[in-house]
Amino acid sequence: MSARELFSFRNPHTRTAVSVTAFVFLLSALIGFVLLPLAQPHLQLAGLWDAICSAAGVPRGVASTAAPPAEPTSKVVLTSATLAHPSQQSIGRGATLAQRCAICHGPTGISRADSPNLAGQYAAVIYKELADFRSGARVNAVMTPFATNLTDQEIADLAAYYAYLPRLPAFHPEPPRAPGTIVVYGAPSRGIAPCGSCHGSLDNKTGSPWLEGQSAVYLKAQLEAFASGQRRNDISAQMRNIARAMTSAEIEEAAAYYASQPAEVVKAVE
Amino acid sequence: MLVNRRLILAHFWLAFAVFGLALLLGAWQMFVRSPLHTWLSNPEWYYRSLTAHGTVMGYVFPTLVAMGFGYAIAESSLQQRLIGVRWAWTGYGLLAIGAVMAMVPVALGRASVLYTFYPPLIGNAFYYIGVVLVVVGSWVWVALMSVNLYAWKKAHPGEVVPLPMFANVAGSYLWAWTAVGAALELLFQIIPVALGLKSTIDAGLARVFFSWTLHAIVYFWLIPSYIAYYTIVPRAIGGRLYSDTMARISFILFLVVAMPIGIHHVFADPMVGAGFKFVHSAFTALVAVPTLLTVFTICASVEIASRLRGGRGAFGWVRALPWDNPIMLAVTFSFVMLGFGGAGGLINMSYQLNTTIHNTQWITGHFHLIFGGAIVIMYFAIAYDLWPHLTGRALTDLRLMRTQLWLWFIGMIVTTFPWHYVGILGMPRRMAYYDYTNPALAPEAIQVTISVIGAVILVISGALFLTVLIRGQRTPQADSGPYRFSVALHPPTSLPAVLNSHGLWIALMIALTITNYGFPILNLAARSGTSVPAVYVGAQ
Numbered sequence: 001m002s003a004r005e006l007f008s009f010r011n012p013h014t015r016t017a018v019s020v021t022a023f024v025f026l027l028s029a030l031i032g033f034v035l036l037p038l039a040q041p042h043l044q045l046a047g048l049w050d051a052i053c054s055a056a057g058v059p060r061g062v063a064s065t066a067a068p069p070a071e072p073t074s075k076v077v078l079t080s081a082t083l084a085h086p087s088q089q090s091i092g093r094g095a096t097l098a099q100r101c102a103i104c105h106g107p108t109g110i111s112r113a114d115s116p117n118l119a120g121q122y123a124a125v126i127y128k129e130l131a132d133f134r135s136g137a138r139v140n141a142v143m144t145p146f147a148t149n150l151t152d153q154e155i156a157d158l159a160a161y162y163a164y165l166p167r168l169p170a171f172h173p174e175p176p177r178a179p180g181t182i183v184v185y186g187a188p189s190r191g192i193a194p195c196g197s198c199h200g201s202l203d204n205k206t207g208s209p210w211l212e213g214q215s216a217v218y219l220k221a222q223l224e225a226f227a228s229g230q231r232r233n234d235i236s237a238q239m240r241n242i243a244r245a246m247t248s249a250e251i252e253e254a255a256a257y258y259a260s261q262p263a264e265v266v267k268a269v270e
Numbered sequence: 271m272l273v274n275r276r277l278i279l280a281h282f283w284l285a286f287a288v289f290g291l292a293l294l295l296g297a298w299q300m301f302v303r304s305p306l307h308t309w310l311s312n313p314e315w316y317y318r319s320l321t322a323h324g325t326v327m328g329y330v331f332p333t334l335v336a337m338g339f340g341y342a343i344a345e346s347s348l349q350q351r352l353i354g355v356r357w358a359w360t361g362y363g364l365l366a367i368g369a370v371m372a373m374v375p376v377a378l379g380r381a382s383v384l385y386t387f388y389p390p391l392i393g394n395a396f397y398y399i400g401v402v403l404v405v406v407g408s409w410v411w412v413a414l415m416s417v418n419l420y421a422w423k424k425a426h427p428g429e430v431v432p433l434p435m436f437a438n439v440a441g442s443y444l445w446a447w448t449a450v451g452a453a454l455e456l457l458f459q460i461i462p463v464a465l466g467l468k469s470t471i472d473a474g475l476a477r478v479f480f481s482w483t484l485h486a487i488v489y490f491w492l493i494p495s496y497i498a499y500y501t502i503v504p505r506a507i508g509g510r511l512y513s514d515t516m517a518r519i520s521f522i523l524f525l526v527v528a529m530p531i532g533i534h535h536v537f538a539d540p541m542v543g544a545g546f547k548f549v550h551s552a553f554t555a556l557v558a559v560p561t562l563l564t565v566f567t568i569c570a571s572v573e574i575a576s577r578l579r580g581g582r583g584a585f586g587w588v589r590a591l592p593w594d595n596p597i598m599l600a601v602t603f604s605f606v607m608l609g610f611g612g613a614g615g616l617i618n619m620s621y622q623l624n625t626t627i628h629n630t631q632w633i634t635g636h637f638h639l640i641f642g643g644a645i646v647i648m649y650f651a652i653a654y655d656l657w658p659h660l661t662g663r664a665l666t667d668l669r670l671m672r673t674q675l676w677l678w679f680i681g682m683i684v685t686t687f688p689w690h691y692v693g694i695l696g697m698p699r700r701m702a703y704y705d706y707t708n709p710a711l712a713p714e715a716i717q718v719t720i721s722v723i724g725a726v727i728l729v730i731s732g733a734l735f736l737t738v739l740i741r742g743q744r745t746p747q748a749d750s751g752p753y754r755f756s757v758a759l760h761p762p763t764s765l766p767a768v769l770n771s772h773g774l775w776i777a778l779m780i781a782l783t784i785t786n787y788g789f790p791i792l793n794l795a796a797r798s799g800t801s802v803p804a805v806y807v808g809a810q
Contacts, residue, residue: 006773006774013767013768013769014768017778025782027552028552031548032547033548037544052545054544054545055543055545056545057545057546057793077803078803185311185703188704188705194313202314203312203808205805206806206809
């Protein structure tokens with residue numbers, strides 16, 4: 001029973017085992033790589049080798065037939081490392097640049113005019129929205145001209161500055177409301193995830209803005225813009241799909257809930 | 271000749287203790303996502319519990335059972351002292367430390383990624399490092415099984431390797447090779463991202479690596495149960511093993527065809543070519559062969575036992591079986607669940623039928639029926655059979671043992687049958703709650719409620735199981751004699767080399783892994799632009 005005897009084709013058992021295994025593999029490969037691809041009428045194959053390559057999963061160099069989008073789409077790639085650990089210089093430059101934002105977004109980053117509160121907003125969110133205004137993926141008569149001439153560095157500095165500011169109570173805070181069904185549970189049967197699972201209350205996900213204390217008018221207007229397709233800078237249409245499926249009562253409920261939430265205790269940025 | 275009883279008992283006790291805890295989590299999950307509970311206001315709790323349940327039941331519990339049973343087999347079937355006892359304790363320690371290290375971040379909600387990891391979702395690095403330690407601890411066992419068999423062969427040249435050890439070592443080699451897939455995924459893909467060294471991950475490649483592990487791991491879980499079918503059941507019911515050769519053929523077939531089939535788990539994924547999916551589907555069909563051989567051989571062995579007890583007639587012998595024997599009950603229940611679960615498995619492996627049930631509750635029902643049912647009920651049988659030899663005290667309460675096995679069987683059927691059914695209705699898996707007020711989902715509510723009742727029965731059965739074992743540690747001392755395995759009807763006196771060694775089958779296992787996985791892995795690894803940003807659990 002030496003190893004040489006075991007691994008020799010003179011051993012009838014070895015011969016049988018190896019042949020049967022090879023036969024099963026070759027037969028299934030013949031069916032899977034040749035017969036089945038050739039039997040598919042919708043696969044336009046150039047021949048045997050093309051059939052084998054197609055079944056093996058080799059990219060086949062077919063030109064993309066998808067039409068280019070009619071409107072510019074967001075090209076910002078966000079990870080949780082985007083803009084982490086900004087320098088003090090970056091925050092300082094951002095503070096200077098932010099003077100031109102203060103007329104709408106407030107000198108402390110808290111708006112008195114139903115514009116978004118920016119103080120304490122996640123850096124990734126500010127970064128993405130400014131980049132989208134600049135590229136035209138998001139359009140607003142007031143914001144677009146401001147963003148058009150910003151450099152990458154200026155956008156990053158503004159993001160770092162607003163993320164650094166403490167979260168303050170909204171300008172005219174209402175008493176906090178209890179979270180409604182749409183915030184806590186969403187509507188699973190309509191494919192609506194809970195608002196709170198990305199935007200705060202339950203959890204926060206990379207790239208989702210912090211909504212607590214934002215103006216109800218602003219939140220409602222954005223949900224309606226997503227629903228109508230007027231705003232389209234959400235990656236993979238995540239918010240458009242959700243907002244389209246929401247009822248107007250749910251939009252009101254979500255906007256009123258987040259508007260009434262007090263600012264969290266100041267978060268520190270090292 | 272069981273010498274290192276404390277070592278073996280330590281493995282079994284840790285296994286069953288964590289099993290008890292994870293069983294409670296499982297029942298809680300069944301309850302909160304049923305219509306009996308209002309929706310969880312924070313679904314994160316559900317995924318946290320699910321990760322803990324899966325990690326313990328998938329990685330820790332069966333590995334400990336296989337290891338403890340493996341040491342018992344090495345000592346009692348080879349009739350020699352275990353070589354490397356210190357190493358064995360080291361492996362046990364690594365496994366225990368790894369399990370705790372993995373569970374701490376899960377309990378803190380920092381690693382709710384489910385036990386199948388799901389990149390690009392990335393949790394706390396300690397979770398993955400803990401899982402790696404569990405695997406490394408089990409590899410110590412793999413090496414020890416190999417060393418002990420080698421030493422025995424040196425001392426007994428040309429003799430037939432006892433069947434339990436032959437099967438046990440086959441199982442250990444299968445595990446050593448199948449764990450490589452998840453190890454590659456963890457070490458080269460996930461852990462660098464979890465540690466912050468990289469921020470992107472090739473999720474498609476990671477899923478292919480995981481499929482390498484994910485299917486064959488089931489056969490690693492299953493092999494202790496199959497060893498029990500062949501080497502415990504015939505002896506325990508007073509019969510003979512019908513064919514020793516058939517048993518060996520079954521185990522080597524598992525070694526060869528359990529590995530190159532995992533891609534049937536990613537039938538719906540676009541990154542693998544349809545040709546490879548077909549080849550894996552064909553090999554998955556083949557894995558039914560060793561199970562069918564086993565069912566035949568064990569039924570024949572059981573018939574021998576009945577005829578020896580005076581059973582007569584074409585079917586009348588069934589009545590003459592020792593139905594009051596817990597092992598007889600366990601193997602019967604196990605076969606019934608294996609039959610239903612196996613039939614469901616044939617649907618999963620079929621390329622077209624799979625599309626109907628892919629990612630539905632059918633799949634969860636399926637693997638609970640096979641693993642939680644057919645396999646775990648044999649773990650109970652193994653524990654009942656070994657316990658008197660490990661503790662030196664008799665297990666006296668046969669009625670409680672029978673009740674426990676009945677409840678496990680009934681509980682598992684009541685849990686998993688409706689679970690399969692709602693899957694066919696299209697209920698997706700991995701969700702924390704369902705809107706049962708929706709007319710489309712309303713018919714599923716009653717089924718899910720029935721499942722919860724099954725889960726409660728399972729918890730009761732689990733508690734009874736632990737009660738039997740704890741009581742077994744307190745009864746008066748009684749000598750149970752040496753631990754023996756079944757004797758074959760025709761005990762082999764000499765065997766061809768292929769049935770007495772593993773080399774050829776390991777070579778075929780590796781060869782088929784290369785043919786069936788080599789190209790898909792290289793194709794994905796060599797392509798650029800396939801990585802996506804990692805999504806860190808709890809990151810903002």
